[in-house]
Amino acid sequence: MRALSVFVAALLLVSPVVAGIGPAGATADARSASSVPDPVSQPSVSDPVPSAIGSVGPGTGPASTHGENFTLRVLSTPPGVEPRLSSHRRGVNLGTSLGLAVGDSDAALRTEAAIRRIESAETNAERQRRILAAxxxxxxxxVSLDSRQTAVINAHASGELTDRELLDELVRIAAIAREYDGRLETLAELAEETDGFSTPDRVSTLQVQLLVYEGPVREIALETVRGERMGTEIHVQSSPNSLVLATIVDGQYVRESLRRDRWDRGADDLGSEAAINATIEAYPETANLTAPDALGAGTVQRITVDHDFGTLRTFVSGGTERVFLEHQRVALSTFPDANSVSTSEDGFNVTVNRTYPGGPVTVTVLDSATGDPLEGITVTKSAGGTPSETIGTTDENGVVRTLSPADPYRITVVDEPRVAVIDDIDPIATPRVTTDIGDESGTDGGG
Structure with missing residues (x-):
């Protein structure tokens, strides 16, 4: 994307360090938002972070045992709106993979046809005209891609599409966006090679906007369908014009969230400083983490904050000056370990570190006599009256991880004939971005 303007700016505000992460899978296909409590209180951008945040009960904010309390906030579906929540087990699918390959080939052929048409122009003026037409x-x-993405999200939210159908379509949209970006890259090169002509500024704007249709969870879903990684549990949460996807892979919690209602496509251009300030306002804990990279043109700015816990990437819209798209990657080794519940039963010491719906849940199993971690122990999960499903076996540290349901859930540890159970585990409140706190209208007034 060489046509894009890149800005590097230091964060100017100073805030206490806070951190944490956002929603993940429930086990039913649709759940009421009333089962997901909003935080009772959250510090504002200018408020100092309390020395302890919340307790282990439902409806409280997350705490940390990492020296400093921190809560890395997340963008989620609008408060006051009932989302559709589910957990989808993504696996290899030959039909979907072949369909994606055909779609990729079709888009590549259209790009090749556009290039041939430009290169066959007989005059310089005609060449310029054809580049502009392309x-x-x-x-x-x-524009059509935006409408297509919005339609598929809304169809899922209304129950018209399954999780698999939603993810397949989102992956297709991402693949098309990548092809469009590659086409623009080639068109920019052809423009530079044309006498008396240069790349139009709107190419940069388009390239940034095309990034909106890609995301880290979509990429993982694509790799899984193609057999490049093992089956993956993906949390899916949707409501009209909004979407959350989350998963756990390679020792990381990975999340992407879209709020289409915050994206004002007809707004004036947005500067990098305004976008950085909007990110700080939404995530005040980022101010002391690192200097962000700002990349953008036109009405959208992308802000990237690489920090000790992982990476936060936001997309900020002109007009609303709000974050409308979020990508997060957080190392599970640094994820907050507070809000735990535990039991000692049948020779097991079991601890479950709770998070908000869709966040990563860590289950640790130790020998109650020696305190040593127990490897190879089967752990199951059940929520909302559904049958128990195996989430995995413990590793050498006695740990296995899963995504938090939205409803109270049960964790069972089994090593026949020994069994330990922790029942009625409540997820904690989602640590919403500050621009969502106190907004119960279901909209954020922008975009």
Whole structure:
């Protein structure tokens, strides 16, 4: 994306360090938002972070045992709106994989046809005209891509699409966006090679907007379908014009959240400083973590904050000056370990570190006599009256991880004939971005 303007700016505000992460899978296909309590209170951007945040009961904010309390907030579906929540087990699917391959080939052929048409122009003026026409086509196609993505999210929220159908379509949209970006890259090169012509500024704007249709969880879903990684549990949460996807892979909690209602596509251009300030306002804990990278053009700015816990990436819209898209990667080794419940039963010491719906739950199993971690112990999960499902076996540290349901759930540890159970485990409140706190209207007034 060489056509994009890259800005590097230091964060100017100073806030106490706070951190944590957002929602993940429930086991039923649809659940009421009333089962997901909002935080009772959260510090504002200017408020100092309390020395202890919340307790282990439901409806309280997360705490940490990592020296300093921190809560890395998350963008989620709007408060006051009932989302559709579910947990999807993603696996290899030959039909979907072949369908994606065909779609990729079709898009590549259209790009090749556009290039041949430009290169066959007999005059310099005609070459310029054809380059502009090809850019215009991508611009129109991007508008259609936005409508397509919004429609599929809304169809899932209303129950018209299954989780698999939603994810398959989102992966297709991401693949098309990547092809459009590659086409723009080639068009920019052809423009630079054309006498008296240069790359139009709107190419940069388009390239940033095309990034909106990609995401880290979608990439993992694609790799799983193609057989490049093992089956993966994906948390899916949707409501009209909003979507949350989350999963656990390679020792990381990975999350992407879209709030289409916050994206004002017809707004004036947005500067990098305003976008950085909007990110700080939404995530005040980022101010002391690192200097962000700002990349953007036109009405969208992408802000990236690489920090000790992982990476936060936000997309900020002109007009609303709000974060409308969030990508997060957080190392599970640094994820807050507070809000735990435990039991000692049948030779097991079992601890469950709770998070908010869709967040990563850590289950630790120790020998109650020696305190040593127990490897190879089967752990199951059940929520909302559904049958127990195996989430895995403990590793050498006695640990296995899963995604938190939205409803109270049960964790069972089994090593026949020994069994230990922790029942009625409540998820904690989602640590919403500050621009969502106190907004119960279901909209954020923008975009």
């Amino acid at each position: 850019i215009n086509q991508v611009e129109q196609d991007e």
